Amino acid sequence: MTTAQTYAEFAAREARGVSPAYERLSLAVSGDDKVLALLDTLPPAKRQPNLLFGVVRFLGGPVEDPAAFHHYTVTNWPRIEAQMRVRATQTNEAGRCAVLLPVLATLPQPLALLEVGASAGLCLYPDRYAYRYGDQTIGAGEPVLDCEATGSVPPATLPDVVWRGGLDLNPLDVTAPADVAWLDALIWPEHAHRRARLRAAAAVAAADPPLLRRGDLVNDLPALVAQAPADATLVVFHTSVLYQVPAPRRATFTELVGRLPGHWVSNEAPGVLPYDDLPEPPDGAHHNVLALDGRPLAWTRGHGQALHWFA
Structure with missing residues (x-):
């Protein structure tokens, strides 16, 4: 499965009806060639939506508006990438x-x-x-x-x-x-x-x-x-x-x-x-x-x- 498909599926099967913000964001990333290219520099296990969105939130970035998220992610990619490489999705629900x-x-x-x-x-x-x-x-x-x-x-x-x-x-x-x-x-x-x-x-x-x-x-x-x-x-x-x-x-x-x-x-x-x-x-x-x-x-x-x- 490509990274774009992973984000599209996340939007449809996990975020839909549960998180409108993450549904919008996942769909946007699935069609965002620039962000997808950045994600594809990471190991496959590190490209997942929950990890990317969690790191952006952890760093104080926006996750409600896809355009603002795109700008923040591209501008701050070195910081985001560093966190994504050392962190894992540890949702302790x-x-x-x-x-x-x-x-x-x-x-x-x-x-x-x-x-x-x-x-x-x-x-x-x-x-x-x-x-x-x-x-x-x-x-x-x-x-x-x-x-x-x-x-x-x-x-x-x-x-x-x-x-x-x-x-x-x-x-x-x-x-x-x-x-x-x-x-x-x-x-x-x-x-x-x-x-x-x-x-x-x-x-x-x-x-x-x-x-x-x-x-x-x-x-x-x-x-x-x-x-x-x-x-x-x-x-x-x-x-x-x-x-x-x-x-x-x-x-x-x-x-x-x-x-x-x-x-x-x-x-x-x-x-x-x-x-x-x-x-x-x-x-x-x-x-x-x-x-x-x-x-x-x-x-x-x-x-x-x-x-x-x-x-």
Whole structure:
């Protein structure tokens, strides 16, 4: 897929109906030969829309108006390029816990959670957040995570989490203002509710920090697994992470995680972890596939805003 096609697809499948600003911007970039030529000087994994738009926002550039964005990007490309080469999309959306919760609540308790691609670890606290599935609320406090759920009954209780660890190539610290600023820049422009959610989830994590380790998802996973308590059910999980991992390395990881004790919960795009005989997604928007131990269970939206159970 060309860079132009990547941006056009992002506009149609991910931003449409979710972020008008990013839909406009993605469509504009898909037809902007000058910006596309600049992007094509980067490695393929570094050309993605969320990374470009996040870096421009992080540097204080405009993302609402395509013409202003073009001028800023072309004028400031050396600064933008430098940031894009060293940063990654580490969207740490606590709302994703709403689609993980129905699986986590059914596993033998208590749980030892280990997230691959943990960013700042905000998805390691599914037991500390409150949830609203339609008119049913679970838990108390902030943030409250809203999720449209169909095809399944929401869990009645929260999981019992006794250990939480995370692995990331560049773990972020919610007590560091620069790291929180990067997480904020990755949130789409119109999503004020997600910014409020980030602040509330960051406060939860800062009060009881998780064990975060810098490392590779294959080489360093076994050592972190060894630190989990033996008397808890180990759950290795990840969401929208493996698309950044080259296919051969991805295959090595899935082989490794399949041999580990406990359970494996994945929430990735269907092209990243392919499955046989998936039903049609509920609409033309971008969806992930939620799976337990390699068995697909549900379609999910990227920020945890919807869960369509089909298992």
